[in-house]
Amino acid sequence: MEPSKEFDELFADMKNVERSNEARRNTWLAVKGRMEKKKRRVFPAIISLAIVAIASFLIITYLMPSEPEQTAKSLTNEEVIMAVLEREYNGPDEELERLMQEWFDLQSKTNAESQEEYDKLLDSKEYKDYMNYYYSSFSEYFTENELKQAINTVMVFKYNHFLLDNDISIHLEKVQIEQEKDHPNIYRPIIEVSLTNSKGEKIFHTLKEEFIFSKTEPGKIGRYNVLSDSDGIPLRDKIENFDAYVTTDK
Structure with a gap:
């Protein structure tokens, strides 16, 4: 020094x-x-x-909170609704179709004549992968009971198979979310989507759905319903008969 x-x-x-x-x-x-x-x-x-x-x-x-705690933020009810609609009305989802087909193929190749044999099918990798895809897509937004109900009644990914069969893609265009005044946990969004075929031709469709949020699990959907389609024509009908509606719109 x-x-x-x-x-x-x-x-x-x-x-x-x-x-x-x-x-x-x-x-x-x-x-x-x-x-x-x-x-x-x-x-x-x-x-x-x-x-x-x-x-x-x-x-x-x-x-200081850890990074996940800093970034974690509770979604508003409107944000939950938008997340579900964006998942539902942008597609088709080819990964879901692949997993579903693998599950169906396993069932067709397996002769399950008893409940015990069918339970073994439900314990298969194919079934678990198929179900896990649903849960990873929607469990953040639904109560557990409602998600099970929505899966069993095909209320989520409800148009996916028809879109693939008809080579149609769907895109969420616009959403207007309306909250019921007397029942603030009930929302009825007006949803506009577009359908496009392989030729690039496009038609539009409007429908209304209902989201009822759980009172015991705030921020989670407790009920989910389709209320109505524009002009009384189901969206599925427009998907399966796309060419007819292109002609009509022209």
């Missing part, structure tokens, strides 16, 4: 004064002791500052 300016000045003074060796030695020891004392004062201060800095960092780290 290089001598300090103070030490240099004191040492220069020492050399310019006629003194005995013993006096010079005593002076040197005094200066050395003074410098070491100064270092001892500085070094603990640095350690103290470091300890305070580390402690502060640990406290801040502990108090």
Whole structure:
């Protein structure tokens, strides 16, 4: 370590004064002791500052939420509705179709004549993969009981198979969400979608659905219903008879 300016000045003074060796030695020891004392004062201060800095960092780290907690945010009811509609009315979903076909193929190849044999089918990888896809797509938005009901009654992904069979794609165009005044947990969105065939021809369709949010599980859908289609014509009919509706629209 290089001598300090103070030490240099004191040492220069020492050399310019006629003194005995013993006096010079005593002076040197005094200066050395003074410098070491100064270092001892500085070094603990640095350690103290470091300890305070580390402690502060640990406290801040502990108090700050982790990244998932920082990014996690409860969805509003309107956002939940939009998430379901975007999943439902943008497609078709070819991965769902692949998983469904694998499950159907397994059933057709397996002669399950008893409940026990059918239960083994339900424990198969094909069935679990198929069901898990539904749950990974919608479990965040529905109560568990309603999602089971929606799957069993084909209320979710309800048009997917028909879109694929007819080589039609669907796209969510516009949504107007209406909340019932007397029952604020009930929402009836007006939904506009477009259908497009392989030639790039497009037609539009409007329908109305109903979302009833659970009172015991806030933020989750407890009931889900299709109320009506535009002009009384079901969306499925437009998918299966697309060419006829293209001609009509023209």
